[in-house]
Amino acid sequence: MLKKTAAEGVHAEGIVIGAIIDMSSRIGKEQRAAMEIAVEDFNGTGNQTLVLHIKDSQRDPVRAALAAMDLINNQQVQAILGPQTWEEVLSVAEISSQTQVPILSLADTTPRWASERWPYLLQASPNKQEQMKAIAAVVQSGNWHQVTVIYEDTDSSYLYNSLRDVGVGVIKGVVLSTFSSTTALSEHLEKLKREQNRVFVVHLSYTSGCAAV
Numbered sequence: 001m002l003k004k005t006a007a008e009g010v011h012a013e014g015i016v017i018g019a020i021i022d023m024s025s026r027i028g029k030e031q032r033a034a035m036e037i038a039v040e041d042f043n044g045t046g047n048q049t050l051v052l053h054i055k056d057s058q059r060d061p062v063r064a065a066l067a068a069m070d071l072i073n074n075q076q077v078q079a080i081l082g083p084q085t086w087e088e089v090l091s092v093a094e095i096s097s098q099t100q101v102p103i104l105s106l107a108d109t110t111p112r113w114a115s116e117r118w119p120y121l122l123q124a125s126p127n128k129q130e131q132m133k134a135i136a137a138v139v140q141s142g143n144w145h146q147v148t149v150i151y152e153d154t155d156s157s158y159l160y161n162s163l164r165d166v167g168v169g170v171i172k173g174v175v176l177s178t179f180s181s182t183t184a185l186s187e188h189l190e191k192l193k194r195e196q197n198r199v200f201v202v203h204l205s206y207t208s209g210c211a212a213v
Contacts, residue, residue, distance in 0.1 A: 014043075014048060014049030014050055014051045015048060015049070015050050015051065015078055016050075016051045016053065016075060016076055016077045016078055017050060017051070017052055017053070017077050017078055017079050017080070017081065018052075018053045018054070018055065018067075018068075018071035018072075018075060018077035018079070018080040018081070019031075019032075019035055019052065019053070019054045019055065019080065019081040019082050020054075020055050020057050020064050020067045020068060020071070020080060020081070020082040020083045020088070020092070021054065021055075021056065021057065021081075021082050021083065021084060021106075022056065022057055022058060022059040022083075022084055023054075023056040023058075024056075024058060024059075025059065025084075027084060028056075028084065031082075031084075031106065032054060035052060035054070035081065036052065039052045053071055053075045053077060055067035055070065055071060057082075057083050057084075057088055059084070059085060059088070060088075061085075061087045061088050061090065061091035062091065064082075064083045064088035064091050064092055065091040065092055065095060067092075068080060068091075068092040068095045068096070068103075069095060072095065072099050072101050077101065078101070079101060079102045079103075079104060080092070080096070080101060080102070080103050080104065081104050081106065081124065082103075082104075082105070082106045083105070083106065083107070084106050084107060085107055086107045086108070086109070086110075088107075089103070089105045089107045089110070089114075089121070090114075093114065093117075093118040093121045094118065096118060096120045096121060097118045097119065097120050097121070100120060101120065102120045102121075102122055103118075103120060103121050103122065104122050104123075104124035105121060105122065105123055105124055105125065106124055106125045107123075107125065108125065108127070108128035108129070108158070109123075109127055109128060109129055110122075110123040128158055129158050129162075131158075132158040132159045132161075132162040133162045133165075135159065135162065135201065135203070136159075136162035136163045136165065136166045136168065137166065139163065139166070139168050139199070139201060140166040140167070140168060142199075144168065144198075144199045145167065145168060145169060146168070146169045146170075146171045146198075146199070147163065147168060147169075147170060147171070147199045147200065147201050148170070148171060148172045148173075148174065148192065148197045148199065148200050148201070149163075149170050149172070149173045149174070149200075149201045149202075149203065150173075150174045150176065150188075150200060150201070150202045150203070150204065151173070151174070151175065151176070151202075151203040151204065152175070152176050152177070152203070152204055156173070156203070159201070159203055160173075163201070171197070172195075172197065174188055174192065176188065176204065
């Protein structure tokens, strides 16, 4: 049963907010740490207090929907951060609109039609498609027509499409697991050294990127 609204999320102990993330993933763990640090910093300096409730969706749209209902009905949150994937966002968008509790989506993109259909659905994360267009523009400005792309095992379609749109070909794509060891990474890099690779586009997490450099 959907019954609470955002206006009911202000309690005596502070403003209650929720979050729905995939705690088993690296990104989810980083998001949780960042949220907890941000809340601690805010509570240490502001006159108001934030109370954060985090739910684990395990990247499952059904779990995400159940988590949203629990946060709204039982925890009486005023807003929800997440989820991470568009499939999960779809599962909670209608719940958000019915209860008038804003969802600050952490998915890569939110289609314009979705924001029009669900007015309480907001894009909180940077638009990944626009970021990839910026990378492609940098490659194009260097007058490089062929590149090797090194990326983690996440969706790379935005990057590939953006490079193609500016006339840049990908001669090779090197996929690294999010949990690749330093040894495995070194082996990949050694193989690339023996090949005719001139320009590299590296799209990795901070940890993997530092190891690659």
